[in-house]
Amino acid sequence: MNRTGRMYAIVEELRAVAPRPRSATWLADRFDVSRRTIERDIGALQQSEVPIWAEPGRSGGYCLDRARTLPPVNFSPDEAVAVAVALHRTEGTPFHSAAGTALRKLLAAMQDGDASAAHDLALRVHLIGREAGPPPVPAVLTDAVSARRVLRLRYTDREGRATIRDVEPVGYVGSTTAWYLLGWCRLRGGLRAFRLDRxxxxxxxxxxxxRRAVRPEEIQVPEGDLRTLTLL
Structure with a gap:
């Protein structure tokens, strides 16, 4: 069994006995690998935000919150690679980090053979060019937008003037050339769009x-017509 298949199987084993734990020794015997290999696999799953934690004590081990994990999904290899190609385009957006963890969760939830076939297909897909994009969006900003925490920004406008502003985050505006933080600026007393690379x-x-309701006609950015993202 390759590593991808083993990690998928570990998640399914922990899901099957949840909330009871499985020890690293038990898992090592089950998958015919070393305890250290199991610990590395568990660590990788935790970094992918799979909700696994260690239960201390002689009868302890690793536990999984089955309410927060995906059951096996029937994505085909083509569908998984299509998702990977789409998520590749999130680089430089507020969702780049989340895209990486989402893809890892998807692969971990796929059937073993399909996940391996998806990895093989991905190695046969080649992308041309890699322009230097905008700097990564700080996690503190994306987390605060999701939690609706007021942000304090040091922002440089298009004229090169820097100001300190307290901003109530409303959401984002994204285009092919730039992403903006949409928020109520307390310094200006109105809705503003802040280019993230500034x-x-x-x-x-x-x-x-x-919470603030925003009409599309209130949003002023120097590009095209606005449309709202929907999850279909």
Whole structure:
């Protein structure tokens, strides 16, 4: 069994006995590998945000929260690679980090043979060119937008003027050339779109921002017509 298949099988084994634990020794015997290999596999799964934790004690081991994991999914190799190609385009957006963990979760939930075939197909897909994109979006910003925490930004406008602003995050505006943080700017007293590559410094406060309804006609960015993302 290759590593991808083994990691998938570990998740399924832990799911089957949840919330009871399985020890590293038991898993090593089950999959005919060393205890250290199991610990490395568990570590990789945890980094992919699979909800596995260690239960201490003689009868302890590794436990999994089955309510927060995917059951086996019937994605074909072509479908998995299609998702990977789409997620590749998230580089430089607020969702690049989440895209990586989403893809790893998807592969871990696929049937062993399909996951291996997806890896093989991906190695036969080649992308041309890699332009230097915008800097990565800080996790503190993306986390605060999701949690609606008021942000303190040091922002440089198109004229090169830097200001410190407290901003109530509303969402994002994305285009083919740039991504913007959409928020209520307390310095200007109105809705503003802040280009993410002009945010020089950002901190999240403990204050929760009020919910604000925004109409598309209120959003002013220097590109095209707006449309709202939907999950179909």
């Amino acid at each position: 945010v020089d410094r950002v901190t999240a406060t403990a204050e929760t921002a009020p």
